[in-house]
Amino acid sequence: MEWKPDKSLQVPIYIQISDYFEARIRNGEYPSGSSLPSERVLAAQLGVNRSTIVSAYDQLNSLGIVNRIKGFGTVVSPTPTGEGHMKRVPDWEEYVKGGFLRLNDPITRQIHKIVGSDKPYINFAIGELSADLFPVTLLQEAHNRLEISQYLGYEHIQGNYKLRESIANHLRTHRNIVSSASSVLVTSGAQQALQLIIQCLLKPGDAVAIEDPSYCYSLPIFHSAGLRTYRLPVEQEGIDPEQVESLYKQHRVKMVFVNPIYHNPTGTTLSYERRKRLLDISTKYGIAIVEDDPYSLTSYDQRSESTLKSLDQDGSVLYVSSLSKMISSGLRIGWIAGPQSVITRLTDAKQQLDFGHANIPQWIAAQLLASAELDNHLTKLKIGLRHKLELTMRTLRAELGDEVRFHEPAGGIHLWCELAREWDVQRLFNHAIQAGVVFTPGSTLGSQARYVRLTYSKVDDSSIVEGIRKFAAAYRESKQDRKVQLLTPHD
Template sequence: MTRKSSTSTTIAKYKQIANEMEQRILCGEFPAGSWLPSERALAAMLEVNRSTVVAAYDELLAAGIVKRIKGVGTQVSSSVLTDRNKRLPDWEQYAKAGFFQPNHPVNRQIHQFVQSERQMINFAIGELSPDLLPVSLMKDAYRTMEADRYAGYEDFQGNLKLREALSGHLLAYRGIASPHSSLLITSGAQQALHLIIQALLNPGDSVVIEDPSYAYSLPIFHSSGIKTLPIPVERDGIDPDAIVPLHKRHRIRMIFVNPHFHNPTGTLMSTDKCARLLDISTTYGIPIVEDDPYSLTEYDGHRIPTLKSMDKDGTVIYISSLSKIVASGLRIGWIAGPQAIISRMADIKQQIDFGHPSYPQWIAAQLLTSEQFNAHIQVLRTGLKNKRDRVVRSLRQYFAEKITFTVPNGGIHLWCKWQIEATEQQLFREAVSHGIVYAPGSILGTSLNHFRLTFSRANDDQIEQGVHRLFQATKGFATLTQKHS
């Protein structure tokens, strides 16, 4: 390389150096895996400032041509081939780009464990076990579909027959009067949350979430630049009055709550707190997003009044799905809200996936209008209650004072607190080594000494076996009560 480059002086010096070094690399002078001159040495050779060489190497790094090893130097990337006409993309660099933040590492591990060939008992994923799925009902729904059904694009808000069926279902089962024009079909409740965030919020906005909560585990908030303000979940839900001082400091744009058999604590927000939350919403003009996967699972069959059913002013955006009451694989969720925002989110959904697939919507419409749907809900409640009783009985049998928890009367989760002298990482690692996986508390909020046992996925005969495995995994740890008594 010459000291005085002949390249046009309109190009910055560091770019000239980067271009020349790239050509030398592609010509094979510096093959893949070789080391470039140090920044100091190249600066002296070219009679430029070291910062100019640093900027040039930064250009090569951004292009994926080189990689830096701290304390060692700058190395030509293995993705650069000796053939000057070929160069592979640096996929590692691409994988680190984009505005979507990755899922929590433990969440990724959990999904890898349950999808692997290892014989893991799954107390981590919130779905129904095979014995709770309405298989015959779904088969009947499929058989009764018309053979000549149109299989093209659906209405961007969702299949009209499904939205009409859903409108009737919401009124009959959840006390919500919502016309089909104010409903949007989504790919489960998670897409519903994503659409609300992407359509209705801006980077820098502040929102209230529960602590702990499922929402805490979603990187979409922070990927979108949303500031989350957690409020602790008490035995009967969050304290709505805690929102007021937060709003005065942060100008809260939205409140996200899961008031009924809350994920992960299983708590039920009291009617008084629901009324107060609605009052705060209308006083300060803050919309509420009600995430309601579980209200139909109340084990004794009592109707739980949803926030949306109590909402007389239209401040609640209601989301739910069939994932926790029929089958997660259908990927049928929905949003009920003011028509203006439903149209806005339908437009965004169209940009993402051009509307929801037809066949799951037809099946869901048949399910919701089936005469057997109510019987299925009764069977589901009985089955979930049986699973809850099994896991509670097993925990009390094996752990006594080592684990404490509150018994829920609906939903699919048990929120447990360790009374064991060990770190969250130690306990999770030992559990996995014994063939059981659960959700550690830190991925759901700030509770490091808690964990969530989701009892809906395991078959009945696996529940006691899973709790026994957990007991075996923790036998070597001392209890806090013993140590400090």
Template structure:
């Protein structure tokens, strides 16, 4: 909206703003009932004094287009349209509230929005920092398109053949033998979970997972009325000894696990534990979704082979992605599993988005097949290790007296638990005011009221230090 203001115009700025807002209302972009941005936010957007915004809002309120809300805020009135026509305006609000899918938690919505504010120190963001993203190599890949067989049409339901072959080769290097026919290309690991939720499970199904788990921060299963049950985690990972009881008590239908560099705890499941998990889940006919998003991001040494490498009878759906290693924006991931399951998921995928971007699939094939992926991994492992060690140093300097944590041997995350209870929401808000964005532990386990997930992958090393120091100071005040 800002770029429509003309600062050299004879028309006062407040009147220009009034006009811009009026247009948004008249065009239906802000329909009746819309809560408009706060005056502070509008002042930011238009880069004017708050008094200028206040003058515009006052005019619009006087003309009956806006009204103050109880409890603060300003919304677009309903009676606007009554005066213009006899027809009641469409009440989108009821539509927005009544969809089947749950909205993201307000904390996550706030995080999603704040992440795009410049100057924010993002201590919770689970992505590679822009400085770690391979822009140069991607440009080279794209420039090389001349000689390549680019695909602009729809792809096969399971995805482009070349990228599936490249994924099969990639998995072979990790000890997983699977054919391209047993692989589905998806738009990131999250979509794999979405397809599994709507394609393989009944409503009310019970899904087991680590506690805490990334899965709790999503609504992918919960929106389909499925129930999540958390299994305790020890230093070797999820403890499969709890499975029999869960199976008996909840009739568990599926187990979701991140065995390597778990999100959010950073823990690694040992090889013995992996074999034990497979043995027990087989005995109880419990299929497993293995999320291996972080497996290639080891820092001190490779993790044990994926669960899928020990899978003898196709009871594991293996999920991988390029989002954490090459580019989240590519939106390319994969699922490997029994063919009838993969075909079912492919059919559902065709029904929801007709397949993933062929441009992204083509680029992914180039990355995986040409050795570029492995080269790039070697570079970012080094850089992530430096970041991890810096974060650990900052933690030691500022948090030793107030919190505990473990050194992760790969991935992006350190799970920091404060010694004493503290109001996490207040910590989140106060940190935000100081331009530090954190991910409260309650996103991953509603009982984890003393923990935060710290990510060393995104913020710069100096920001990591600054951000950790700020959070430590705020936490001390609140404890």
């Protein structure tokens, strides 16, 4: 719980707690019949004695707002407004089961709850940069130059013109992609770009191919849209384009979603030959390709990998990227570059969704992308990421030897680890959480259940060794559990 009573106030703590819950009950956050948190749990969350919670709940009870039911807990009364007549409150529990967008899978929800809590977990689960990798000085300088009065109105729905120009220039200079301000749509991260493509260009029943494992797999948006998804296993050289052809012949796949360079989660790169072949197959059958490319500028050596879009002579590729993995995820700046008709259609949808992206982050992003210092930042970023990767791999090898196997990625932010044998990853996950470290189980990213993803980019250098040691200790504990389980005779 984010709210905490303020000990510096004159108002007794139990009254603050009672007032807090009264307000939440009256505004409908706790409808009639719902339970307040147990006394023990709430006392721990707020860091107060249980007796303080008892007094707060007794106070609400005396106001007729809740009923204290022995053995059941504290339940919001049918007439919490105390007006003496029954009211019919909408059944929010039923409402939340409906809706178009499906829920995230339970582990993903658990991860977001954990990393959003105020407990200091060592976070190998979330794909973003650590504070020391953000270009803070550049961002601060841009922010200082901002003339706020000019950026308080709505912006062009397609995105701030200067930003779109900077994106088009950046695509030309850094990714060898030809585009223009009019063929770019600014989105709220690459995530919204994917969502817009799915919602506007596909219809229920359409078949699409996604990589397995894949970041896409963690997104329920494909299933919410009623699409049939077919998986393309990711090998060391990326997906096999021949499988796209056979999926087309069998299921008429309309679109292929790929993250070809420093893939999330495997860190692999689709080989040049396979990139070319994928484009050939796409143009042979008219299959659209969505290239999701947040990582290509994080190469750890001097190599620069050609994006599919840069090789695309025929306009088959919709190119998606964002600033999240190279400048800041909090700006929420992403984009799509593609054919004019697609950009116009998606812009129309963006107007319906959010009336265009927030103005100030767009202005800051335009400054950063146009800055002469950007290349220096990218060089530092790659050195910083490589250092984190090496620390992670070295500590994993020292702690777990060949119990855990991985390929060293040549860029990106994720290490995809294969556990020695069939493993109860949920058990490992629970042990890790108890030890104060969180990672992403492979099952949330695809069908390979005995893998785990360790995302090293967000963890401070000083915490990586400690985090991996905790992870290794959790691994050993879950191994011990397994032995006990195997030795215990079954009924």
